[in-house]
Amino acid sequence: MINVLLAAGLSMLFALFGTPLFIKFLVARGYGQFIRDDGPTSHHTKRGTPTMGGAVIIAATLLGYFLAHGLLYVADLIGWIDLSTSRFTLSALLVLFLMAGLGLVGFLDDYIKISKQRSLGLRSWEKLLGQTAVAVIFAVLALQFPSDGFRTPASTAISFVRDTDIDFAAAGTIGGLVLFVLWANIMIAGASNGVNLTDGLDGLATGASVMVFGAYVLIGVWQYNQNCQITPGPNCYDVRDALDLAVVAGCLAGACFGFLWWNASPAKIFMGDTGSLALGGALAGLAIVTHTQLLMAILGGLFVIITLSVIIQVGSFKMTGKRVFRMAPCNTTLSCWGGPK
Numbered sequence: 001m002i003n004v005l006l007a008a009g010l011s012m013l014f015a016l017f018g019t020p021l022f023i024k025f026l027v028a029r030g031y032g033q034f035i036r037d038d039g040p041t042s043h044h045t046k047r048g049t050p051t052m053g054g055a056v057i058i059a060a061t062l063l064g065y066f067l068a069h070g071l072l073y074v075a076d077l078i079g080w081i082d083l084s085t086s087r088f089t090l091s092a093l094l095v096l097f098l099m100a101g102l103g104l105v106g107f108l109d110d111y112i113k114i115s116k117q118r119s120l121g122l123r124s125w126e127k128l129l130g131q132t133a134v135a136v137i138f139a140v141l142a143l144q145f146p147s148d149g150f151r152t153p154a155s156t157a158i159s160f161v162r163d164t165d166i167d168f169a170a171a172g173t174i175g176g177l178v179l180f181v182l183w184a185n186i187m188i189a190g191a192s193n194g195v196n197l198t199d200g201l202d203g204l205a206t207g208a209s210v211m212v213f214g215a216y217v218l219i220g221v222w223q224y225n226q227n228c229q230i231t232p233g234p235n236c237y238d239v240r241d242a243l244d245l246a247v248v249a250g251c252l253a254g255a256c257f258g259f260l261w262w263n264a265s266p267a268k269i270f271m272g273d274t275g276s277l278a279l280g281g282a283l284a285g286l287a288i289v290t291h292t293q294l295l296m297a298i299l300g301g302l303f304v305i306i307t308l309s310v311i312i313q314v315g316s317f318k319m320t321g322k323r324v325f326r327m328a329p330c331n332t333t334l335s336c337w338g339g340p341k
Contacts, residue, residue, distance in 0.1 A: 002081070003072055003243070004217060008250035011064025015258025019056050023262065023269050026050035031114045049267060052110045053259060054275020058103045060255035061282075062096060065248060091153040091241035092248045094142055095285035099252075101134035102192055103278030110272040121273070131189060131277070139184035142288060143177060153240055156180045159291035162237065184288060191287075191296065192280030194303030197310055197329040199276045202265035206256050208302045209279050213253035215299050216286050220246025223290065239291055252282055 027050055069088060075081050108130070109121035122130070142154035156176045157163035168179035199205035223242035226235070239245075256279070262268045271279075280303075287296035297304050306329055316324045 001221065003068060004221065004246050004250045006072065007064045007068035007247045008217070008254035009064075010068055010254070011060045011251040012254035012258040014060035014063050015056055015255045016261055017258075018060060019053065019259055019262045019269060022053065022056050023050050026052065026269070049270060051114065051270040051272040052107060052274045053263065053269040054103060054106060054271040054273070054278055057252075057255045057259050057271065057275050058100055058278050060258060061099065061248075061251040064251040064254060065092070065096065068247065068251075087244070089241035089244040090145055090147070091142075091289045092244040094138055094153055095245065095248050095282055095289060098134060098138045098188070098285040099278045099282040101137070102131060102188075102281035103274050105130035105134065106273030106275070106277035109277075110274050131192065132185060134281070135185045135188040136181055138188070138285065139181040139288075140177070142184070143180065147240065151238060151240055153289045154180075154184075155291060157291075158183070158293060160294045161292055163291055184284075187288065187293060187296070188281055188284040190307070191284035191300065191303070192277045194300065194307045195280035195283070196273060196276040198303050198306045199271060200329045202267035203260055203263050205276060205279070206260045206263045206271060208300075209283075210253050210256045210260060212283060212299050213249045213256065213286075216249035216290065217246050217253060219290055219292060220244075220249055237291075240289075242290065245286060245290055248282075249286060252279070 031050060031052065072081070073087075105122070105127060109127060112121040121127075139154070143152050143156065146152050155163050155167075156169040156179075157165075157167040167176075168183065169176040171179055195205050195209065198208060220242050223237040223239045224230075224246065226237055227242055228236035228238045259269075259271070259275075263271065283296060283300060287293050292299075309325060310329055312324050316322055
């Protein structure tokens with residue numbers, strides 16, 4: 001557990017003390033939030049608040065993960081501690097790649113919004129293309145590189161807390177790969193857009209993410225302690241690199257917690273699409289490699305409910321011309337009021 005706690009603590013400190021420095025950097029360059037005129041007038045007070053704060057979360061997560069591993073490696077070399085389990089793993093690196101890749105797509109979207117002072121950044125097809133490219137690379141690599149006779153980071157089977165009997169491999173090698181890639185894309189797109197939609201009130205998406213990633217810390221540690229390679233048995237967990245995935249989840253929880261100090265109401269900075277896409281991608285990535293794909297919908301229940309509210313609002317407006325809710329969350333194609341931009 002020392003590696004999990006160290007990584008989480010470092011990430012929290014980087015985010016806590018790095019965020020105000022990033023705020024000063026953004027303010028000096030006038031990189032503030034653009035607020036739509038057709039939204040609530042109370043939101044206009046947030047105009048000009050620095051955005052793209054998700055870059056701090058991403059940086060703090062990466063710094064916490066790699067620095068913690070480096071410090072523990074040095075401590076192990078000089079004989080202070082014995083941490084043979086503290087090593088970089090493919091599963092963890094894939095989740096970090098997915099987080100950073102989607103964060104880059106979100107950063108481009110945020111930068112265009114800020115530089116052109118408009119609510120629309122990347123075009124819908126550009127954003128979708130970027131998300132899809134990152135998700136496909138992640139999904140394909142997650143089914144490669146079996147290690148020491150152990151399984152690949154991900155499985156072609158749909159999972160809840162373990163793999164179920166529904167396995168895409170039944171469609172053959174190529175067919176199973178294609179179906180898994182499609183399924184992974186659906187999960188990643190759903191999670192990233194769910195967090196994106198939730199990021200409407202100060203601290204809401206960040207606070208919810210702290211709890212979800214905290215849950216994945218416990219899941220990773222539990223799966224490691226009852227792993228099939230360590231304690232074989234009928235109820236063991238056939239998950240690769242579970243402990244290092246707990247380290248990644250701890251870094252994400254710590255980074256979000258440190259950022260929340262500055263993002264809580266009244267927010268001094270917003271995470272923007274840079275953060276929401278990255279956190280959603282990390283959530284989906286953790287669900288895939290820990291074999292808890294359907295459990296993600298329960299752990300991230302807030303994101304699911306908010307996404308459903310948008311679907312209901314838009315569907316009702318398009319079919320009947322009436323809105324179910326007085327207001328629904330915004331995204332890049334729908335206004336806050338439920339109609340097209």
